[in-house]
Amino acid sequence: MNGSEYIAEFLARIGSTRVFTLTGGACAFMVDAVGRHPELTYTCFQHEQSAAMAADAVWRVSRRVGVTIATSGPGATNLITGIACSYFDSIPSIHITGQVNQREASAFHGANVRQSGFQETKIVDMVRPITKYAVMVRSGEELRQELASAYAVAMSGRKGPVLIDVPMDVQKSEVEGDVILQPERSQTSEPTKTVAASIAMTFAKSRRPVVLWGGGVGLAGVEQQVADWLARAGIPFVSSWAGLTCFDHDHPGFLGQIGVYGNRGANFVLQNADAVLVLGSRLDNRQRSGNPRNFATGATVHVIDVDEEELQKFRNDSYRTSHLDFRHLPAVLENVALPEIDAEWRKYVTEMKNRYLGRETSASARRLNSLSPYDVVRRINEVVAADAIIAGDTGAAICWLHQAFKIRRHTLFTAGGNSPMGYALPAAIGAKLAAPHRQVISYNGDGGMQLNIQELQTLKHLHLDVAVVVMNNASYGIVRQFQDSHLGSRYSASQTGYSVPDFGRIAQAYGLRNARVERIDQITPNLFTGGAIVIEVMLSEQTLIEPKLEMGRPINDQFPYLSDAEYASGNRFVDYPRPKSLKGMLT
Incomplete structure (x- = not known):
């Protein structure tokens, strides 16, 4: 050769x-x-x-x-x-x-x-x-x-x-000899008994425990064992975005995703816990906020990760850490002495779940008499196949998707760490080629759609049955909302100077089907079958991400702000004082 x-x-x-x-x-x-x-x-x-x-x-x-x-x-x-x-x-x-x-x-x-x-x-x-x-x-x-x-x-x-x-x-040049293959490099980590003992120590005096499920669980392929352990242990758990695709959201212990764009109830529970076990999550500033000192202030935080260097981030945070090859995580968990969970904590967790999980709505859309992106995502969730693959892009659109989409056997992913505009369309093509018998949806904002719009030709050329959803609010919505909070609603380069093409005519130019959605009842199962299609969902340019954390606040104090009474009800075990002035509206 x-x-x-x-x-x-x-x-x-x-x-x-x-x-x-x-x-x-x-x-x-x-x-x-x-x-x-x-x-x-x-x-x-x-x-x-x-x-x-x-x-x-x-x-x-x-x-x-x-x-x-x-x-x-x-x-x-x-x-x-x-x-x-x-x-x-x-x-x-x-x-x-x-x-x-x-x-x-x-x-x-x-x-x-x-x-x-x-x-x-x-x-x-x-x-x-x-x-x-x-x-x-x-x-x-x-x-x-x-x-x-x-x-x-x-x-x-x-x-x-x-x-x-x-x-x-x-x-x-000539290459002599047969193909060389090497085994995976050995992964050093702490012994499983050592890690189990360390977790047991974290839980030893805990009466209000919670587990944070990170993306590392799924990457190691141990998601089913961890989900089974959580069900048997009866410990409530929250998730990072990267972890959301790894388990059925009907799991009895699941409370929602946490962080800047997290579920209110999940954020409240994590912030009021006395022990937080973190399984394979980087705890970046979209999870802890820009001020990590406001994160789980009343808890012992114990982070377990496959990357020893990643754990060095927490050396100044007084967190407990364990270095573990996650293929051994099920064996570790089976040997952990479980905490005695307080009855009041269980009652509180149930209350937060019932009050907030799946309740995201759009007050801004109601005021504007516009489609709610949360209603749109839930409707898509209803009409796509039970094992559909959804490749998400970035910006406001990806926040709405993670906040409202309920995973059962679906696969939902995005490039969460780098989070580039233009990811969802080529990622959906790659997914469809790798899993040709599954339904695939590319989910985009209007801004991200324009970064790699040329790949509509790839869809057409390969005759791929992929539905391309474009949530069109005619702006870079996540930046626009930041400008509302911190730049006096001056929409430089997010709306002023930015423009959107006619996505329907572009789809036609590529020889693809297209649909324009202005009412929820227009989102039907037929839109997502029968060949490639571009589905343009029309939203108001003023549509917001709700809830969303603003700078300087702990993750359990998101905009639109709760009343003082509801905020106090959520913070039942740990006190998180609020700033005296609340910019923006109360819910």
């Missing part, structure tokens, strides 16, 4: 049989080898960023590693946003870039030469901070070794993306 053929055979051996690409001169040999391999298929995208986002989605719905091949220079740099999505959300993916012949490279001519070969770019240096492994190979033997190493690293411990840069002379 030559280098390109070796790459194709390696991908077949690891089960990554579909490669996402936009071709170019420096990767043409590799794309050709993929096209000639009997077990591989390549899929062309209109932008390399979309290819990387599609590759990110492959793992989320199939647990197979997504792969891209891109050319040198702009082809390689266009991958970066999608690679960052995988890195921050711990998603394994493989990115293979073409590079100029080594004799043409700047390094061959001198260390200070900026560029020698056409489209030569030092992509390895650029992506090293957002990959687990990035390397340029210089020979056929290096290619064999480094492909195996990169894949093993991507799949080990806290998973993530890798990149292999392959000069054209290596793509054409």
Whole structure:
């Protein structure tokens, strides 16, 4: 085999049989080898960023590693946003870039030469901070070794993306020997008995415990065991956004998602707990708020994570921490001595759940006589298949989705850590290709839709049955709401200077069906079947995210503000004083 053929055979051996690409001169040999391999298929995208986002989605719905091949220079740099999505959300993916012949490279001519070969770019240096492994190979033997190493690293411990840069002379050079495969790298962690004892110590004096379910539980593939343990233990739990897709939301212990855009009841319960067990969550500032000192002030917080470096963030927070390979989490939990839960706590938890879970509404939409985005999301939830895949974008639209969508057997995901506009459409394409027998919905705001709108051509070309929902409020709604709170309602670049096309006519130009929704009863099951369609949902530009935390407040004091009496009822066990002045309206 030559280098390109070796790459194709390696991908077949690891089960990554579909490669996402936009071709170019420096990767043409590799794309050709993929096209000639009997077990591989390549899929062309209109932008390399979309290819990387599609590759990110492959793992989320199939647990197979997504792969891209891109050319040198702009082809390689266009991958970066999608690679960052995988890195921050711990998603394994493989990115293979073409590079100029080594004799043409700047390094061959001198260390200070900026560029020698056409489209030569030092992509390895650029992506090293957002990959687990990035390397340029210089020979056929290096290619064999480094492909195996990169894949093993991507799949080990806290998973993530890798990149292999392959000069054209290596793509054409002879490679001797069979394909090398390496086992996953060993993951060191604390012994399971040690972690179980530490959790037991956290729970020892607790009477008001709560578990925070993070994305790490699902990434380790232990979600069913953890859900079963929580049901048997009777401990209430809340979730991060990344964790929401991992369990049936009818689970008796589930209270809702927490954080800046979290459910009020879930936030109240977490803030009033005396012990918070955090399973695989980064606790970023969208969960704890910008001031982490306001987070669970009356509780012992115990964070368990697969990434030892991640735990270093909490060294100044007086949190308990445990480093654990999450594949061992079920065994740990089975050996934990359970807390004695106070009857008043159980009564309070039930009250918060009944009062707030699934009750999100839009006071702004009622005032404006406009569609409520929460009603729209719930209606979509009702009419799509029970195991539908929903790829979400960003901004206000993704907040409404996570706040109102109730998961049973669905798969709902977004690139939560990087959160780029334009993710949902290519991610939905990747998901549909990886899971062709499941219904797939791409869920977007009008702003995010315009970032990778060119992939409507990919939908059309591949004849994919994907419904593309566009929540059109003719603005960058999440920024607009921030400007209401902090910038005197000056809508610079969120509304002023921003414009929206006619998405229906654009869909027609691509040869796709389209629908315009102005009433809830127009959202029917037929919209989501029968081929690709663009569904434009018309909202007022003044539609808000409700509830939403404003800066400087704890997560249990969200806008629109509750009355003092209802706020005090929610904070029954721990006192969180409110600022004297409340900007905005009370509910």
